[in-house]
Amino acid sequence: MNSNKKTARIVGALFIMALVLFLIGKAFYEPIISSPDYLDNTYPNRVVVIIGILLEFISALAVVLIPVLLFPILKKHNEVLALGYVSFRLFEAVLLSFAQIYKLSLVKLSQDYLNKGGVDASYFQNIGSSIQSVIYWIDHAGLIYLIVFAIGALILYSALYKSKLIPRWLSIWGLIGAVAILTGSVMATFDISLVLAMLLIIPIALQEQAMAIWFIVKGFNPSAIASVSAKTDIN
Numbered sequence: 001m002n003s004n005k006k007t008a009r010i011v012g013a014l015f016i017m018a019l020v021l022f023l024i025g026k027a028f029y030e031p032i033i034s035s036p037d038y039l040d041n042t043y044p045n046r047v048v049v050i051i052g053i054l055l056e057f058i059s060a061l062a063v064v065l066i067p068v069l070l071f072p073i074l075k076k077h078n079e080v081l082a083l084g085y086v087s088f089r090l091f092e093a094v095l096l097s098f099a100q101i102y103k104l105s106l107v108k109l110s111q112d113y114l115n116k117g118g119v120d121a122s123y124f125q126n127i128g129s130s131i132q133s134v135i136y137w138i139d140h141a142g143l144i145y146l147i148v149f150a151i152g153a154l155i156l157y158s159a160l161y162k163s164k165l166i167p168r169w170l171s172i173w174g175l176i177g178a179v180a181i182l183t184g185s186v187m188a189t190f191d192i193s194l195v196l197a198m199l200l201i202i203p204i205a206l207q208e209q210a211m212a213i214w215f216i217v218k219g220f221n222p223s224a225i226a227s228v229s230a231k232t233d234i235n
Contacts (some may be wrong), residue, residue: 002154004067004073004219004220004225005074005219005220007220008215008218008219008220009215009216010069011013011066011069011070011212011215012062012211012212012213012214012215012216013090013210013212013216014062014065014066014069015062015063015066015208015211015215016209016212018059018062018063018066019059019208019209020057021055021056021062021180022055022056022059022140023056023060024052024055025051025052025053025054025055025057026056026140027034027051027052028048028049028051028052028053029048029052029053029056029103030052032045032048032049033049033103033106034227038106038110038128039109039110039114039121039124039125040110040113040114041129042107042109042110043110043111043114044110046107046110046111046115047211049103049107050104050107051101053104056096056100057096057097057100057117059096060093060096060097060100061093063089063092063096063225064089064090064093064221066089066095067085067086067089067090068081068086070102070156071083071085071086071087072163073165073220073225074159074163076160077114077159077162077163077224078159078163080157081155081156081158081162081217084152084155084157085152085156085159086212088115088148088149088155090150090154091148091152091154092143092145092148092149092152095138095139095142095144095229096138096143096145096218097140097147098133098134098138098139099135099138099139099140099142099145102131102135103135105131106128106131106132109124109127109128109131112124120167127159135140141185141188143185143186143188143189146181146182146185147182150178150179150181150185151180153166153174153178153204154175154178154179155176156174157171157172157174157175158171158175160174161175164221164223164224164225165220165225166211166214166215166220166221166222167214167221170207170211170214172206173203173207173210174207174211175205176203176209177204177206178204178205180200180201180203180204181192181203181204182202183199183200184196184198184200184201185197185206186198187200190217193210199206227235
C-alpha cells in the first residue's frame with residue numbers, strides 16, 4: 001500500500017511538472033521563433049530559445065514516465081488498456097521530441113541566414129516555412145499530436161473508470177475533456193470558431209491538474225487496490 005501511495009504521488013507530481021515546464025519553456029522560445037522576424041532573431045537569442053526547448057523536452061520525458069509508473073497498477077485491472085496507454089503516450093513523446101528537434105533546427109537556419117548577410121532571404125524563408133509546417137502538425141497544438149493525446153487520454157480514463165482507482169466523477173471529467181480537446185483541435189485546424197476551440201482545451205487542462213492533486217493527497221482508492229490483490233491471492 002505504501003508503494004502504491006508513493007507511485008501515486010510521483011505520478012501526480014509528474015503531471016504538474018509536465019504542464020509547468022511546458023508553459024515555462026514555451027514562454028521562453030515562442031515569442032522568438034514564432035515572430036515574423038524569426039530568421040533575424042532566433043540565433044542572436046539562441047540561449048533563451050535552447051533553454052526553453054530543453055525545458056519542454058524534459059516535460060516530454062515526464063510524459064513517458066507517467067505511463068511507465070502507472071502500467072504495473074493498471075495492468076492488474078486491464079492489461080489491454082494499460083498497454084494501450086503506454087503505447088500512445090510513448091508515441092506522444094516521440095512526436096514532441098521530433099517537434100523539439102525541428103525547433104532547434106531553426107537556430108541553425110537563423111545562423112546560416114545571418115552569415116549570408118540576409119542574401120537569398122526567400123530561400124531561407126522557404127526552408128523555415130517547411131520546418132514551421134512540421135512543427136504546426138506535431139507539436140502540442142498540432143492536430144496529429146492532439147489526436148494521439150486524446151486517444152491516450154480516453155484509454156487512461158476508461159481504465160481508471162473501470163478500475164475505480166480514482167473517483168468515477170474524475171474519470172468522467174477526463175473522458176469529457178479528451179473528447180472536447182479532440183473536437184477543439186479539429187475546429188482549430190479547419191478555422192471553425194477558434195475561440196470555442198481554445199475554450200475546449202480548458203476541461204482537460206483543469207482535470208489533469210485536479211487529478212494530479214488527488215494522486216498526491218489521496219492516492220489510489222485502497223478498496224480498488226485491495227480487491228485486485230484479493231483476486232490475485234485467490235487465483
